[in-house]
Amino acid sequence: MGMLSDREALSRASHELRTPLNAILGFGQLLALDPLSDGQRHSVEQIIAGGRHLLSLVEDLLDLSSVGELSIGPVMVAEEIAHAVALSRPLAAERSLAVDVEVLEPTLTAHVDARRLQQILLNLISNAIKYNRPGGSLTVHARPDGDDRVSIEVRDTGRGLTEAELARLFVPFERLDAARRGIEGNGLGLALSRALAEAMDGTIEVASTPDEGSVFTLRLPASSQPGTPPRGTERQLAGVA
Numbered sequence: 001m002g003m004l005s006d007r008e009a010l011s012r013a014s015h016e017l018r019t020p021l022n023a024i025l026g027f028g029q030l031l032a033l034d035p036l037s038d039g040q041r042h043s044v045e046q047i048i049a050g051g052r053h054l055l056s057l058v059e060d061l062l063d064l065s066s067v068g069e070l071s072i073g074p075v076m077v078a079e080e081i082a083h084a085v086a087l088s089r090p091l092a093a094e095r096s097l098a099v100d101v102e103v104l105e106p107t108l109t110a111h112v113d114a115r116r117l118q119q120i121l122l123n124l125i126s127n128a129i130k131y132n133r134p135g136g137s138l139t140v141h142a143r144p145d146g147d148d149r150v151s152i153e154v155r156d157t158g159r160g161l162t163e164a165e166l167a168r169l170f171v172p173f174e175r176l177d178a179a180r181r182g183i184e185g186n187g188l189g190l191a192l193s194r195a196l197a198e199a200m201d202g203t204i205e206v207a208s209t210p211d212e213g214s215v216f217t218l219r220l221p222a223s224s225q226p227g228t229p230p231r232g233t234e235r236q237l238a239g240v241a
């Protein structure tokens with residue numbers, strides 16, 4: 001795109017794509033309210049599903065293009081986890097999954113960008129839900145890790161991953177067999193989460209036992225300052241990835 005850098009081009013293109021996409025989705029949803037034949041309804045549902053998928057891609061690409069633009073400060077870990085879990089509960093309930101949250105120190109504070117931490121948590125938790133088994137569970141545990149780190153574990157009782165599969169995780173657009181199994185997603189969540197964690201001087205690691213489940217561990221810098229007061233309501237509208 002001529003004089004734009006790659007990152008600017010990606011950001012600009014994502015913004016430009018979002019407006020017409022929202023029109024497609026919005027009018028598709030309006031159309032779905034009309035009396036329709038079965039064939040028409042099927043078509044409208046395909047339009048809406050395609051639009052949603054495209055929108056999630058555009059939003060994740062937009063986020064990837066701005067990974068380095070952070071607003072770092074003290075963030076209460078318990079609060080971010082509670083928020084992400086609350087947003088994910090309906091999906092977990094739909095799959096009859098038990099959700100267990102444990103934060104060993106209520107004042108645990110990370111030195112991160114709150115919005116980006118929230119995004120990583122939502123990605124890891126939504127994966128722990130989508131790739132779980134019916135009637136399984138997921139747990140989110142946070143604790144201090146040494147003097148200057150915070151560690152957050154998201155554990156699931158899914159089918160787990162083999163060594164070969166683990167080696168392919170975190171690769172953009174890599175979905176293993178999820179697409180074939182008809183599970184919704186765009187294959188960007190883990191790549192984006194790792195990029196965000198690393199931009200905040202953190203790491204994401206995974207350990208897995210086939211047939212038992214997986215544990216994703218997010219390690220982040222701890223903060224020595226107290227956490228920020230509860231944030232405003234605007235982020236309540238952010239939704240689940």
Ligand SMILES: Nc1ncnc2c1ncn2[C@@H]1O[C@H](COP(=O)(O)OP(=O)(O)O)[C@@H](O)[C@H]1O
Nearest residue numbers: 127128131158175176178185186187188189190
């Ligand atoms: N907790 C998990 N258990 C088993 N497989 C997982 C888990 N998290 C991710 N995966 C696998 O890794 C792939 C990539 O994950 P992700 O980047 O979040 O993309 P998406 O969820 O959109 O497919 C998923 O499609 C799935 O096959």
Ligand SMILES: [Mg+2]
Nearest residue numbers: 127185189190
């Ligand atoms: Mg995902």
